[in-house]
Amino acid sequence: MNNHFQDSGKVLILLSLFISFSIFSCNSNNKNKNEDANADEEFVAAKDEETQEKFQTAKKIFYSLPSPIETAKILQNAGAIYDETLLNPVGNSSQYITNLNMALNLGIYTTDLSYASLFDQTQVTLNYIEVAKKMADGLNILDAINESTIQRLEDNINNREVIIDIISETLLNSSSFLKERGLESTATIILVGGWIEGLYIATQLVGDKPIEGSMIVERVVDQKLSVDFMIKLLEEAEDDPDAQKILDDVLTLKETFDKIVITQGENTAVKDPESNVTTLKSSSSHNLTKEVFDELASKVKEIRTSYIS
Amino acid sequence: MIRKAIFLLSFVALVFALPVNVNGQCKQFAKKTCKVGLSPYQHDGNYHAALLIEGEEAELYKTFYSDTEYRIGVCGAGNLSDIEFKIEDSNGKVLYNNKYEDYNWKWDFRLESSQQLKIVVKVPVNDVNVEEPEEGCVAIMFGFKDD
Numbered sequence: 001m002n003n004h005f006q007d008s009g010k011v012l013i014l015l016s017l018f019i020s021f022s023i024f025s026c027n028s029n030n031k032n033k034n035e036d037a038n039a040d041e042e043f044v045a046a047k048d049e050e051t052q053e054k055f056q057t058a059k060k061i062f063y064s065l066p067s068p069i070e071t072a073k074i075l076q077n078a079g080a081i082y083d084e085t086l087l088n089p090v091g092n093s094s095q096y097i098t099n100l101n102m103a104l105n106l107g108i109y110t111t112d113l114s115y116a117s118l119f120d121q122t123q124v125t126l127n128y129i130e131v132a133k134k135m136a137d138g139l140n141i142l143d144a145i146n147e148s149t150i151q152r153l154e155d156n157i158n159n160r161e162v163i164i165d166i167i168s169e170t171l172l173n174s175s176s177f178l179k180e181r182g183l184e185s186t187a188t189i190i191l192v193g194g195w196i197e198g199l200y201i202a203t204q205l206v207g208d209k210p211i212e213g214s215m216i217v218e219r220v221v222d223q224k225l226s227v228d229f230m231i232k233l234l235e236e237a238e239d240d241p242d243a244q245k246i247l248d249d250v251l252t253l254k255e256t257f258d259k260i261v262i263t264q265g266e267n268t269a270v271k272d273p274e275s276n277v278t279t280l281k282s283s284s285s286h287n288l289t290k291e292v293f294d295e296l297a298s299k300v301k302e303i304r305t306s307y308i309s
Numbered sequence: 310m311i312r313k314a315i316f317l318l319s320f321v322a323l324v325f326a327l328p329v330n331v332n333g334q335c336k337q338f339a340k341k342t343c344k345v346g347l348s349p350y351q352h353d354g355n356y357h358a359a360l361l362i363e364g365e366e367a368e369l370y371k372t373f374y375s376d377t378e379y380r381i382g383v384c385g386a387g388n389l390s391d392i393e394f395k396i397e398d399s400n401g402k403v404l405y406n407n408k409y410e411d412y413n414w415k416w417d418f419r420l421e422s423s424q425q426l427k428i429v430v431k432v433p434v435n436d437v438n439v440e441e442p443e444e445g446c447v448a449i450m451f452g453f454k455d456d
Contacts, residue, residue, distance in 0.1 A: 060359050064371035064451070067354040073453065077376050164351055171354025172344070176336040179356065215376075222423040225372040264424055269404045277378065277417045280404060284422035 063229035065191040068107060069167055071198030072114035074222075078202075078215035082119035086201050087112040088308045093131040095309075099139060100242040103186050104307045106135035107193025110171065115201060117163045125163060129153055136174060139186065144174040185237030192230055192246055193307060199223060200304040203297035211293050220296070221286050224257040249303045256296045262286045335360060339448035343384035346415065350380040350452025357449045361432045363389065363442035369428040369449050378419040380452040383407075383430055385414075386445030393431040394449075398424060 066074070088108050096102050113128035133145040149166060156162035178187040202220050211217045230250050237243035265283040272279070339358045357369060373379055385392035391412035396405040404426070407413050428449060435443065 060361070060367040062357050062367065062369040062449070064355055064357060064369055066372065069351070070353045070453065074374050074377070077455065168352045168354040172340065172352070172356050175354070175356040176339070180336065219374065222372065222374055225423065225425050229370060229372070264399065264422065267398050267402060267404055277419060278405065280418060280420045282422050282424070284424070
């Protein structure tokens with residue numbers, strides 16, 4: 001019995017030391033709160049310089065990719081129609097067993113879900129939240145979409161605003177869950193999957209129609225502006241082979257996007273004093289040809305097919 | 310022996326959970342404070358939040374689309390001074406700086422043409438407490454609605 005207590009005591013002492021060390025390490029990494037109040041000025045100055053240097057070298061840089069909701073909203077605003085045949089069938093969900101497939105298709109299904117909900121497709125919305133949950137569960141993203149989420153969705157199935165809010169919440173939960181655990185590359189892959197799905201729907205809706213005057217085509221061209229962000233985020237995940245595979249696909253798309261030249265005019269910010277909304281007045285133009293559009297559509301279809309197969 | 314093992318494992322789990330808890334608090338702050346304030350704009354679902362120290366800067370790049378009205382919200386935890394943020398276009402032209410708007414935490418805007426913008430966020434140094442800079446959560450969130 002005594003031995004048991006002695007052993008426990010040793011363990012407790014070791015744990016206490018470890019806890020103290022861990023807490024000290026955490027704080028001293030970010031702050032100097034535990035410094036001795038009587039430290040001489042020279043030491044404080046040296047620490048300040050070190051801290052300043054750290055700020056300069058470790059400036060946090062974020063790249064925000066279009067979310068599935070934003071992608072679907074952009075499509076709707078551009079005058080897209082609803083075409084259910086363009087969605088990834090829910091029946092495909094059982095074949096996604098790798099983390100890569102589940103992450104890509106969580107993004108794809110969330111874009112489909114957002115697209116369907118914006119067009120008030122209630123039953124499709126319910127079907128797609130179920131498969132999105134299946135993908136999130138498969139990735140062990142705890143509680144991103146739980147039973148109460150689905151219940152809330154069912155209770156508000158005719159309230160588009162609440163549905164979009166629920167989808168937004170599930171995206172936020174997934175993204176924050178992954179980022180908190182250092183799985184940023186999985187969060188990026190989910191967004192790339194959703195983005196590819198949006199591009200697929202957009203390019204398929206245009207099909208063989210003329211590109212001139214099409215708002216959907218304009219939004220497709222705009223995607224060139226996000227490609228470099230995707231590449232930077234995927235390049236940062238150099239240790240993740242899944243991210244590197246997806247990077248190859250995005251680089252293939254970049255080759256085609258690089259054939260499009262966008263000319264951006266100067267911005268002038270004008271604030272409406274009544275609404276407090278500022279308008280960034282500027283013009284832009286591009287040189288997209290039907291040939292380049294078709295090349296892009298073909299590549300997007302090929303990549304998307306490989307993701308959902 | 311089994312007890313010790315359980316004890317040790319629990320402890321290791323606790324140590325590894327510490328940073329997750331800190332970030333979890335950041336998520337709760339982003340959800341409960343910043344996201345709520347985006348209304349009536351619809352949050353886009355993206356999550357950008359980090360622990361920043363006074364004096365530290367962060368940059369965020371994003372593509373914004375024409376025909377959509379946006380709200381950018383930059384929220385800092387209560388222990389931090391008012392957060393500064395400015396918006397620059399791809400030519401480096403400053404389009405907005407909240408320093409001249411009483412450190413308003415949000416900015417509503419629309420664009421006539423789609424483009425990339427940069428959001429530069431800075432946590433000002435508190436002159437009273439230079440040697441012990443505060444650290445807190447800063448969240449950058451976006452909402453949109455029909456133009």
